[in-house]
Amino acid sequence: MILVTGGTGFIGSHTCVQLIKAGYDVLVIDDLSNSHEDVVNRIKLITGKKIEFIKGNVCDYNLLTDVFRKYKIDSVIHFAGYKAVGESVNKPLIYYKNNIDSTLNLLTVMRNFNVTSFIFSSSATVYAPTGKVPFSELSELGKCSNPYGWTKYMNEEIIQSYCNSNSDFSAVLLRYFNPVGAHESGYLGEDPQGIPNNLMPLICRVSLNIINELTVFGNDYDTEDGTCIRDYIHVMDLANAHILALKYVNGHKGCKAFNIGTGKGTSVLEMIKTFEDVNKLKINYKIGKRRAGDVAKLYADCTKAKKELSFTPVYTLSDMCLHSYNYMKLNYMKGV
Ligand code: WQD
Numbered sequence: 001m002i003l004v005t006g007g008t009g010f011i012g013s014h015t016c017v018q019l020i021k022a023g024y025d026v027l028v029i030d031d032l033s034n035s036h037e038d039v040v041n042r043i044k045l046i047t048g049k050k051i052e053f054i055k056g057n058v059c060d061y062n063l064l065t066d067v068f069r070k071y072k073i074d075s076v077i078h079f080a081g082y083k084a085v086g087e088s089v090n091k092p093l094i095y096y097k098n099n100i101d102s103t104l105n106l107l108t109v110m111r112n113f114n115v116t117s118f119i120f121s122s123s124a125t126v127y128a129p130t131g132k133v134p135f136s137e138l139s140e141l142g143k144c145s146n147p148y149g150w151t152k153y154m155n156e157e158i159i160q161s162y163c164n165s166n167s168d169f170s171a172v173l174l175r176y177f178n179p180v181g182a183h184e185s186g187y188l189g190e191d192p193q194g195i196p197n198n199l200m201p202l203i204c205r206v207s208l209n210i211i212n213e214l215t216v217f218g219n220d221y222d223t224e225d226g227t228c229i230r231d232y233i234h235v236m237d238l239a240n241a242h243i244l245a246l247k248y249v250n251g252h253k254g255c256k257a258f259n260i261g262t263g264k265g266t267s268v269l270e271m272i273k274t275f276e277d278v279n280k281l282k283i284n285y286k287i288g289k290r291r292a293g294d295v296a297k298l299y300a301d302c303t304k305a306k307k308e309l310s311f312t313p314v315y316t317l318s319d320m321c322l323h324s325y326n327y328m329k330l331n332y333m334k335g336v
Pocket of ligand 1 (some may be wrong): 268
C-alpha cells in the first residue's frame with residue numbers, strides 16, 4: 001500500500017489516479033486545509049476505485065502511528081505541506097512548524113515501523129535564484145527568497161541526513177518546476193482555496209470573469225518579450241514522474257534528487273497567448289510592476305530524470321491551457 005500525504009491536493013490527487021492505474025493500493029491522509037474531501041469521490045469516478053481516506057494532519061504523531069499500525073504501508077509519497085509563497089512571508093512560523101514537523105514526524109514513524117521507501121515533493125525553489133539556467137541538480141542550492149522555499153530546502157537536508165544515517169532507507173526528492181494543467185476528464189484540477197498566487201489559476205479566473213483583469217508582473221526583464229520565463233509542466237506528466245520514482249526508489253538505496261520539468265522556458269505573455277489561442281478567448285491583462293522575489297528565467301535541465309527515471313514529459317503547453325480551462329468551466333460554472 002502507498003501512503004500519499006496531501007493526496008486530495010492538486011498534485012497529490014492526480015498522482016493517486018496514476019498510482020491506482022499502475023495497480024497500487026492507495027491510502028490518503030489529508031487535513032483538507034487546501035483541498036476538498038469530494039476529490040476522493042472524483043478519484044473514484046476516474047479510476048472506478050475508492051481509495052482509503054483519513055482526514056488528519058501529518059504533524060499528529062499519534063494519528064500517524066495509528067495509521068502505520070492499522071495499514072501495511074510499503075512506501076510513502078509526501079505532498080502534505082503549505083505552499084503559498086506569499087503567505088509564507090507573512091506567516092513564517094506556521095510554515096516552518098507545519099512543513100518541517102510533518103516531515104520529521106513521518107520519518108520517525110516510518111523508522112518505528114521499518115518503512116524505508118520515501119518520495120518527497122520538493123521544488124525548484126530550493127535552487128539559489130542567482131543560478132544560471134537551465135538549472136541542473138548540481139546547481140547551487142539555498143538563498144531561498146521565501147520561507148516556503150526554505151522549508152523545502154530544509155526538508156531535503158533532513159531527508160539527506162536521515163539517509164546518511166540509515167543505509168536501509170531510500171529517498172527520492174522530486175524538484176517540481178511549475179506544475180499546471182488538469183486531468184482531461186475535468187474531475188480534477190488546480191483549485192486553491194482563497195485568492196491564488198500562481199499564474200495559471202489566475203488566468204483561468206480571468207477567463208471566467210471571476211476576476212476582472214490579470215496583472216503581468218513586469219515586462220522589463222532580460223527576456224525576449226520582457227516577461228518572466230518559467231518551466232511549466234503538465235500535472236499528469238508530474239504524476240507519472242512519481243510512478244517512475246516509486247519504481248526507482250524501491251530499487252536503490254540512499255537519497256537522490258531529480259528535476260521534474262520540460263526543460264523548455266515559456267514567458268508569461270506566451271502563456272497568455274497560448275491560453276487565448278487554444279480556448280478561443282481573450283484574456284484581459286495589464287502590465288504592472290515586478291513582483292518581489294521573481295527571477296527573470298527559471299527552467300530545468302531534466303537530463304538526469306530522463307536518464308535515470310526514464311522520465312519524458314508528453315503533454316504540451318496547449319494541453320496545459322486546454323485542460324486547465326476545461327476543469328474551471330466544468331467546476332466553477334457549476335459553482336462547485
Ligand atoms: C509564474 C510567472 C510571475 C501571477 C511558484 C513557487 C514555486 C512553485 C511554482 C511550488 C512569474 C508571473 C504570476 C500574476 C504574473 N510552487 N505572474 N501575474 O513564482 O514561478 O513559482 O509556483 O513548488 O515554488 O515559487 O509561479 O505561477 O506564481 O508565477 O505575471 O498574477 O507568472 O511573475 O513570472 P512561480 P507563479
